Amino acid sequence: xxxxxxxxxxxxxxxxENATMNCSYKTSINNLQWYRQNxxxxxxxxxxxxxxxxxxxxxxxxxxxxxxxxxxSLLITASRAADTASYFCxxxxxxxxxxxxxxxxxxxxx
Amino acid sequence: xxxxxQSPRYxxxxxxxxxxxxxxxxxxxxxxxxxxxxxxxxPKLLIQFQNNGVxxxxxxxxxxxxxxxxKGVDSTLKIQPxxxxxxAVYLCASSPDRVLDEQFxxxxxxxxxx
Numbered sequence: 619x620x621x622x623x624x625x626x627x628x629x630x631x632x633x634x635e636n637a638t639m640n641c642s643y644k645t646s647i648n649n650l651q652w653y654r655q656n657x658x659x660x661x662x663x664x665x666x667x668x669x670x671x672x673x674x675x676x677x678x679x680x681x682x683x684x685x686x687x688x689x690x691s692l693l694i695t696a697s698r699a700a701d702t703a704s705y706f707c708x709x710x711x712x713x714x715x716x717x718x719x720x721x722x723x724x725x726x727x728x
Numbered sequence: 729x730x731x732x733x734q735s736p737r738y739x740x741x742x743x744x745x746x747x748x749x750x751x752x753x754x755x756x757x758x759x760x761x762x763x764x765x766x767x768x769x770x771p772k773l774l775i776q777f778q779n780n781g782v783x784x785x786x787x788x789x790x791x792x793x794x795x796x797x798x799k800g801v802d803s804t805l806k807i808q809p810x811x812x813x814x815x816a817v818y819l820c821a822s823s824p825d826r827v828l829d830e831q832f833x834x835x836x837x838x839x840x841x842x
Contacts, residue, residue, distance in 0.1 A: 622770075648828050661771070661819060661833040706770050710828055715784055716761075718770030 622650070622690075622707040622719035630725040637694040639722040641707030642687075648710055650683060650690050655721070656703035664692075664705075699728045730754065732834035734820050740840045746808035749837045753801070753822030759783075760797055761831060762805050763819040771819055777803065810841045 625640045643650065652664045667674045667683045667690065674681045680693040694701055704721040711717050733752040741747050753760050759778050763771035774793065775785040779800040788795065792811070797803040807814055817836040823829040 651830060653833075660835045661821075663830040663832070666830055708770075714828070715773050715776065715786075716831065717773070720768075720770050 622709055622717065624705070624707055624719045624722040626722060627720065628723045628725070630727065631697060633697060633699055633726055633728050635697055637697050637701070637724055637726070639692045639705050639707075639724070641690045641692070641719055643690075643707070643709050644688065645711060647685075650681075651708045651716070652679075652681060652690075652692050653706045653708060653718070654703045655706065661706075694724075697724075697726045699726050702726045732820055732822055732832055734818075734834035734837055736837055737835060738838050738840075740842065741810055743812055743841050744809040746806065747810055747839065748804050748806045749818050749820075749839075751803045751805070751820030751834060753803070753820070754832055757822035757824050757832070758800075759823045759825060759829075760803050761821040761823075762795055762803070763821065765817045765819055765836070767816070774805070807839075810839075812841050815839055815841045 622641045622643045631637055649666050649668045651666045653661050654664050655661045665676050665681050667681050678695045683690045702725050704723050706718045706721045708716050708718045735750050761776050762774045765771040774788045775795045776783040777797040780797050795805045817838050819836045820834045821831040823831045
């Protein structure tokens with residue numbers, strides 16, 4: 619079963635705009651991770667946020683975590699055409715298996 | 729640092745045939761994972777190894793899928809016999825330790841079953 623569910627399923631923006639993707643999960647977590655997948659580089663880990671953290675930054679990425687709402691968001695600022703990809707949130711379930719959501723497909727138009 | 733290697737990159741077979749995929753994880757990574765990713769969906773864990781022992785294979789269809797990790801390094805995933813619904817990308821990943829680490833993924837093997 620999926621631990622995370624992303625919203626929206628698809629997002630199309632212009633280069634330079636910000637992109638926000640949301641993730642909801644079902645059970646308590648130790649950490650939540652975001653991955654990016656495109657045809658060129660495969661599935662790549664972007665950022666990990668622990669359950670005792672509320673916000674984390676990495677370059678143009680900003681991740682928030684609200685454990686009371688069981689939700690997380692990924693913000694990409696000043697998007698570029700190269701950010702076009704699918705973005706997945708993933709979290710470990712009680713059995714310590716990393717489970718992925720269905721992903722948000724982001725299209726950044728030049 | 730070399731990444732996770734997988735081969736072949738693409739495979740086309742007829743249903744009821746068998747197929748095998750190979751994975752070489754990042755050197756020193758104790759944990760190895762096999763995922764199945766169906767088009768339009770997120771990856772689904774099939775099996776997880778810690779060194780050469782199985783940690784979790786609860787989502788592996790054991791009537792047709794098998795996997796091994798001899799000597800705690802390389803791993804092979806086999807499907808015998810294949811069904812149409814096995815068409816997917818099979819991803820191998822590794823991590824230094826099983827305790828909630830980020831995972832490093834290989835390029836995947838795209839399997840088409842006709």
